[in-house]
Amino acid sequence: MALLETRGLTAFYGDFQALFGVDIALDEGETVAVIGANGAGKSTLLRSISGLIRNVPGQIRFDGREIGGLAAPDVLQLGIAMVPEGRRLFPSLSVEENLLIGRYGRVGNGAWSLDAIYDLFPVLKERRHQPGTALSGGQQQMVAIGRGLMSNPRVLLCDEVSLGLAPVVVRDIYAAFPKIRATGASIVIIEQDIGQALKVADRVYCMMEGRVTLSGTPATLSREDIHAAYFGAHAR
Amino acid sequence: MNWIDTIIQGILLGGLYALFAAGLALVFGIMRLVNLAHGDLIVLAAFLILLLVSALGLNPFIATAAALPVMFVLGWAMQFLVLNRTLGNDILPPLLVTFGLSVVIQNGLLEGFSADSRRISAGALETASLQIGPISIGTMPLLTFLSAVGVIVALNLIFYRTSLGRAFRATSDDSATAGLMGIRAERIFATATGLAMMVVTIAALYLGTRANFDPTMGPARLIYAFEAVIIGGLGSFWGTLAGGIIIGVAQTVGATINPEWQILAGHIAFLLVLLVRPRGLFPRAVD
Ligand SMILES: Nc1ncnc2c1ncn2[C@@H]1O[C@H](COP(=O)(O)OP(=O)(O)OP(=O)(O)O)[C@@H](O)[C@H]1O
Ligand SMILES: [Mg+2]
Numbered sequence: 001m002a003l004l005e006t007r008g009l010t011a012f013y014g015d016f017q018a019l020f021g022v023d024i025a026l027d028e029g030e031t032v033a034v035i036g037a038n039g040a041g042k043s044t045l046l047r048s049i050s051g052l053i054r055n056v057p058g059q060i061r062f063d064g065r066e067i068g069g070l071a072a073p074d075v076l077q078l079g080i081a082m083v084p085e086g087r088r089l090f091p092s093l094s095v096e097e098n099l100l101i102g103r104y105g106r107v108g109n110g111a112w113s114l115d116a117i118y119d120l121f122p123v124l125k126e127r128r129h130q131p132g133t134a135l136s137g138g139q140q141q142m143v144a145i146g147r148g149l150m151s152n153p154r155v156l157l158c159d160e161v162s163l164g165l166a167p168v169v170v171r172d173i174y175a176a177f178p179k180i181r182a183t184g185a186s187i188v189i190i191e192q193d194i195g196q197a198l199k200v201a202d203r204v205y206c207m208m209e210g211r212v213t214l215s216g217t218p219a220t221l222s223r224e225d226i227h228a229a230y231f232g233a234h235a236r
Numbered sequence: 237m238n239w240i241d242t243i244i245q246g247i248l249l250g251g252l253y254a255l256f257a258a259g260l261a262l263v264f265g266i267m268r269l270v271n272l273a274h275g276d277l278i279v280l281a282a283f284l285i286l287l288l289v290s291a292l293g294l295n296p297f298i299a300t301a302a303a304l305p306v307m308f309v310l311g312w313a314m315q316f317l318v319l320n321r322t323l324g325n326d327i328l329p330p331l332l333v334t335f336g337l338s339v340v341i342q343n344g345l346l347e348g349f350s351a352d353s354r355r356i357s358a359g360a361l362e363t364a365s366l367q368i369g370p371i372s373i374g375t376m377p378l379l380t381f382l383s384a385v386g387v388i389v390a391l392n393l394i395f396y397r398t399s400l401g402r403a404f405r406a407t408s409d410d411s412a413t414a415g416l417m418g419i420r421a422e423r424i425f426a427t428a429t430g431l432a433m434m435v436v437t438i439a440a441l442y443l444g445t446r447a448n449f450d451p452t453m454g455p456a457r458l459i460y461a462f463e464a465v466i467i468g469g470l471g472s473f474w475g476t477l478a479g480g481i482i483i484g485v486a487q488t489v490g491a492t493i494n495p496e497w498q499i500l501a502g503h504i505a506f507l508l509v510l511l512v513r514p515r516g517l518f519p520r521a522v523d
Contacts, residue, residue: 050416051415052412052415052416071415071420072412072415072416072418073415073418073419073420076416076417076418077418081416082416084413084416088410088413090405090406090409090410090413090414091409092405092406092408092409093402093405093406093409097402097405100399100402101399101402101403101406101414101417101419102417104399104402104403104406104417104418104419105417105418105419106418147417151417151418
């Protein structure tokens with residue numbers, strides 16, 4: 001059985017329906033990428049899992065439990081941490097405080113501590129007393145990832161960690177993922193850059209207009225299939 | 237010498253106003269909630285201390301220590317059960333509900349304690365004073381001021397040195413993202429109001445020992461608290477002390493010139509500071 005899965009997941013913003021029956025699964029230790037165009041519903045999927053949006057309880061299962069109806073702090077306590085879209089560092093907190101607050105609701109047992117995060121991203125140690133928002137975009141993203149890891153999560157949800165960053169910076173950030181995987185964490189990555197997604201993931205889901213349109217391992221997916229699933233059949 | 241004396245009295249009075257204001261600043265800073273019942277809660281705490289002093293024969297300082305946890309629980313419950321439900325994008329519901337609370341507290345106190353004015357007796361301390369050269373400083377006013385400094389130091393330690401303080405600031409910045417960190421905003425808000433009620437209790441001790449109080453005098457204390465908070469600018473608790481001192485000094489100086497000018501001078505000082513520094517002396521960096 002999968003560690004984390006959604007079954008026929010639907011999600012709404014008021015009357016507006018953003019997800020129409022999404023099925024995805026994540027196995028223990030696996031890294032899964034979700035790709036799709038703007039507005040496809042990728043962030044809505046992660047917000048649903050993390051508890052920022054409440055859903056039908058049985059539509060999201062984690063480790064055998066129904067978690068679709070839980071609030072964000074409860075989901076974190078079970079071991080699912082989120083690196084939100086746009087990083088969302090706390091402006092009133094220093095870099096180190098932003099990291100420390102990542103373990104407010106859960107310490108977990110695992111490899112991640114302040115020192116381990118500073119080993120992963122050494123530049124953060126030098127800047128640890130500065131406000132989080134004084135850092136460059138790439139460094140802020142490192143803080144956001146570190147903050148998510150501080151709770152030693154079983155599942156790390158990452159929403160567009162490469163958004164708005166220069167290619168060299170994106171490379172630095174993705175260089176951290178093998179080390180994160182090595183600690184045993186399972187990862188869901190949302191990525192607009194298809195090449196990057198195929199490189200890092202064991203499996204890929206493609207979403208369009210609130211539905212999964214394609215899934216498979218990077219080796220089995222052809223460029224054409226992905227293109228069609230990404231932009232719709234008419235692009236074929 | 238007379239002037240120095242007047243200014244020192246004003247600074248010490250500012251300590252009392254800072255105590256009125258610190259709880260208000262704490263709550264507003266974290267959850268943008270303006271509690272119109274703040275002054276009445278100070279009076280409520282003063283009656284609680286009075287009750288403990290008169291019924292159990294406790295020393296007022298011991299009675300205050302006993303009232304602290306009671307008021308914390310009261311504040312926690314008031315926030316968790318009532319005020320949290322009023323928070324949202326609309327600023328009107330908290331104003332209406334806390335205004336209602338203010339009326340309820342005043343009438344409850346009138347019912348329970350009558351309209352008579354009361355006083356908490358601090359015994360010999362009331363008349364004790366310290367002679368420093370030619371200047372004589374009342375022991376109670378000095379204790380009031382030192383308590384204000386102590387409260388502000390303690391609030392700063394909590395805010396900037398503890399995990400709870402980080403959670404306060406993070407929730408204030410972005411409560412949804414704070415939820416992703418496992419922070420439950422409802423409990424953080426309740427804890428903040430509980431803390432504010434502990435500050436209110438300390439303020440109540442000095443309010444009640446300094447002069448007579450009665451169930452209807454809360455709103456007037458609220459105004460001084462507001463003025464101190466706004467002059468301070470919400471960027472730092474020390475700003476609140478500075479705000480309190482400005483109002484205190486203006487009042488004692490005003491009163492020296494003409495006793496009728498005491499209250500007015502405080503309000504004028506408030507307006508003058510706002511004219512020069514519309515965002516207060518220590519504005520918040522992020523807003
Ligand atoms: N807070 C909101 N209120 C109303 N509608 C929303 C809200 N957030 C997203 N939507 C809508 O839900 C749909 C899915 O949005 P979502 O943010 O999940 O897309 P996405 O795949 O993450 O896109 P992007 O790549 O731009 O981040 C879009 O049509 C969007 O307009
Ligand atoms: Mg998105």
